[in-house]
Structures are given as C-alpha cells and as structure tokens.
Amino acid sequence: MSNDFYTTSIFPHAGMIIKICRAYTDTQEDFEDYYQEVCLQIWRSREQFRGESKWSTWIYRLSLNICLTLIKKKKNNRQHTNSNHLPIEAVDENHSFTDESLNLLYDAIRQLSEIDRAVILLYLEEKPYEIIADIIGTSPNNIAVRITRIKERLKKRLDGKVN
Amino acid sequence: MERSIERIWKEGFLESDALVAPKLNNLYTRKSIHIIDKFTRMFKINLKAIVVFSFVVLVASFFAKIPVLGVLMFILFNTIVIVNRKLLKGLKEIDKNVSSYQYLKDFDNWMKEQILTNVKMSRFIYPYIFLAMLAGFWFSSSFQETLDEVLGSHQIYFLKGIPVFWVLGILLITGVLAYFGGALYKLDLKIVYGRVLKKLDEIIADMDELKAE
Numbered sequence: 001m002s003n004d005f006y007t008t009s010i011f012p013h014a015g016m017i018i019k020i021c022r023a024y025t026d027t028q029e030d031f032e033d034y035y036q037e038v039c040l041q042i043w044r045s046r047e048q049f050r051g052e053s054k055w056s057t058w059i060y061r062l063s064l065n066i067c068l069t070l071i072k073k074k075k076n077n078r079q080h081t082n083s084n085h086l087p088i089e090a091v092d093e094n095h096s097f098t099d100e101s102l103n104l105l106y107d108a109i110r111q112l113s114e115i116d117r118a119v120i121l122l123y124l125e126e127k128p129y130e131i132i133a134d135i136i137g138t139s140p141n142n143i144a145v146r147i148t149r150i151k152e153r154l155k156k157r158l159d160g161k162v163n
Numbered sequence: 164m165e166r167s168i169e170r171i172w173k174e175g176f177l178e179s180d181a182l183v184a185p186k187l188n189n190l191y192t193r194k195s196i197h198i199i200d201k202f203t204r205m206f207k208i209n210l211k212a213i214v215v216f217s218f219v220v221l222v223a224s225f226f227a228k229i230p231v232l233g234v235l236m237f238i239l240f241n242t243i244v245i246v247n248r249k250l251l252k253g254l255k256e257i258d259k260n261v262s263s264y265q266y267l268k269d270f271d272n273w274m275k276e277q278i279l280t281n282v283k284m285s286r287f288i289y290p291y292i293f294l295a296m297l298a299g300f301w302f303s304s305s306f307q308e309t310l311d312e313v314l315g316s317h318q319i320y321f322l323k324g325i326p327v328f329w330v331l332g333i334l335l336i337t338g339v340l341a342y343f344g345g346a347l348y349k350l351d352l353k354i355v356y357g358r359v360l361k362k363l364d365e366i367i368a369d370m371d372e373l374k375a376e
Contacts, residue, residue: 015182045259058260065259069363071198099171099175101166102178113369136370137264142374
C-alpha cells in the first residue's frame with residue numbers, strides 16, 4: 001500500500017475504523033491486528049468502490065464485514081457472559097480509554113452479539129436507520145426495533161455504574 | 164443523573180488519546196489474517212504441493228516398477244487440483260462491498276459448497292488410493308514374487324473362480340475408507356477452522372432473526 005493512499009483515503013476515517021475494531025477485540029494486540037487488516041483489505045478492495053455510496057459509508061461497510069470474518073491470533077481469555085460484570089481476566093489495560101464511562105460502555109457493547117455490536121456502533125455514529133439497514137442487509141423497521149432492545153440492554157448493564 | 168449512552172459515546176471520544184491509530188508495520192508484506200485470504204493461501208499452497216507430488220509419484224512409480232499405481236495416483240491428484248481450482252475461483256469472487264448479510268451468506272454458501280465437494284471427493288479419494296495401490300502392486304512383477312514368497316504353500320480359496328475372502332476383505336476396507344473419508348475431511352476442517360465456522364453460523368442465525376423481526 002502506498003503511504004499516499006493511506007494518508008489521503010484511509011487516515012481521515014481512522015477514527016471510525018478504530019471504533020469498530022475496538023468493539024470486536026478484547027486485547028490491544030488483537031485490536032492492532034484488526035486495524036491493520038481492515039486497512040489492508042480497504043486498499044485491496046479499493047477498485048470495488050463504485051461511488052454508489054459515500055467513501056466513508058463504503059469504508060464502514062467494508063470494515064464491519066472484515067471484522068465479522070477475522071481470525072483472532074490466539075484464544076481470548078474472555079468468557080462471554082450475560083452477567084453485568086466482566087470476568088477479571090478480560091481486562092487489558094492497554095486496550096482501555098482514559099474515559100472510564102466509555103470503557104464501561106465498550107465493555108457492555110462487547111458483550112452483545114456480533115450483529116448487535118455493528119448495529120449499535122452505526123447508531124452511535126448517528127447513521128440514519130436507512131443507511132444502517134443498507135449496511136447490515138435488513139429493513140429500517142427491523143433496525144429501529146433492534147436498536148430499542150440493544151439500548152435497553154446496554155442501559156441495564158450500565159445502570160448505576162456511570163454518572 | 165446518569166448520562167445517556169449517546170452522550171457517553173460523544174464525550175468519551177473528545178479525549179485526545181481516544182482515537183490514536185496504531186502504527187502500520189510492513190502492511191504491504193503482512194500476512195493477512197482474514198479468513199478468505201487464509202483459505203486462498205491454503206488452497207494455493209495445497210494445489211501447488213499436490214501438482215509437484217503427483218509428478219514425483221509418477222516418476223518414482225516407474226523406477227519402483229509399479230507404474231499402474233503411479234499413473235492412477237497422477238490422475239487422482241490432478242483431478243483434485245482441477246476441482247479445487249474451480250472452488251478457489253468462487254472464493255476470489257466474493258465481494259466484500261455488499262451488505263453484511265449478503266457478504267456472510269456468500270461466504271457461507273462458498274464454504275458449504277467447498278465442504279460438500281471435498282466431502283464427496285474424500286469418500287472416493289481414500290478408497291481410490293487403496294484400490295490404486297492394490298492394482299499397482301497386483302500388476303507389478305516384483306510384488307508378485309514377494310506375494311508368492313509370503314503366501315508360500317497357502318492356497319487361495321476360490322468360489323466359482325472368485326477369491327471370495329480376498330474380495331470380501333477388499334470390499335470391507337473400501338467401504339470403511341469410503342465411510343470415514345468424508346468424516347476425516349470434516350474433522351480436519353473442524354480442527355483448523357471450527358471456531359470461525361461456528362462464529363459464522365451464529366452471526367448468520369442472528370441476521371436471519373433480525374430480518375424476521
């Protein structure tokens with residue numbers, strides 16, 4: 001990949017890629033692998049961009065699809081659970097933000113199913129329901145129903161922990 | 164009062180260190196960890212190895228005076244290569260630039276097709292190898308001498324000109340190999356890609372549920 005392509009076409013959207021990759025990884029090592037892989041796949045697939053959507057939407061779609069089918073380097077210690085508390089071994093200090101509330105929100109998002117994570121990330125990025133539905137591959141009505149449920153679940157998990 | 168998740172999200176990313184991109188190290192030469200790339204790599208390496216091996220077996224069989232075995236194995240190996248090259252083409256055509264549902268379905272369909280094809284082939288491959296070895300040795304003059312030495316004065320039981328016990332033994336082994344051939348391939352696949360395939364199934368099930376809501 002040329003540095004130019006990364007600097008001009010990917011880097012301006014790095015924030016978006018970072019947010020997605022963080023939601024699908026539990027450790028800093030996995031996160032860095034995912035980030036690099038998404039950048040690599042964007043570069044490799046760049047000729048598939050037909051201009052039917054915005055470049056940023058295209059990157060979003062591609063990043064999600066890549067993260068959904070990536071192979072983690074090693075087994076994570078995290079045991080996914082429905083409980084409100086994450087197992088202690090899941091904490092990776094390097095994989096945290098300085099904002100504690102954001103860390104708690106991310107931890108709660110990581111406990112959602114892979115698809116629910118994608119839906120809520122798009123919602124939090126203020127994408128319209130039509131765009132979310134188009135990226136995921138369902139109808140805006142279904143997305144609206146799902147978002148309400150996810151928000152309730154997240155609220156429950158964060159209840160009393162953030163202020 | 165508690166903040167909404169929307170506010171936590173917005174305010175959390177105002178921190179300057181929240182969105183620091185990791186350094187890209189040798190990205191161009193990096194070995195991709197994406198499942199499609201991994202499959203493509205695995206397929207290409209396997210196919211090249213099979214082609215080379217088929218020629219080695221063919222040449223070696225003439226030196227070992229078992230050319231029938233060599234030719235039969237050469238045909239088998241190159242058939243495997245041709246079939247899997249077609250599968251590889253389908254894998255390369257999977258478009259990442261579609262909705263998540265479509266993308267996962269396309270990949271899942273490809274996986275199912277390749278598993279089905281390879282399971283079917285495995286049911287024939289193992290018995291074929293066994294029978295090819297049998298035929299190869301049977302038509303080899305040096306093996307005939309060895310067989311005569313091993314059997315010594317033992318007389319093979321024939322019924323209406325058919326060596327019944329030998330035929331039954333061969334049929335039994337062929338049947339067992341045919342039965343376990345597909346299972347062996349599935350087991351191999353499960354060990355290497357089990358986790359990813361399970362994840363794929365779960366995501367698609369979740370997607371189907373979302374579509375049905």
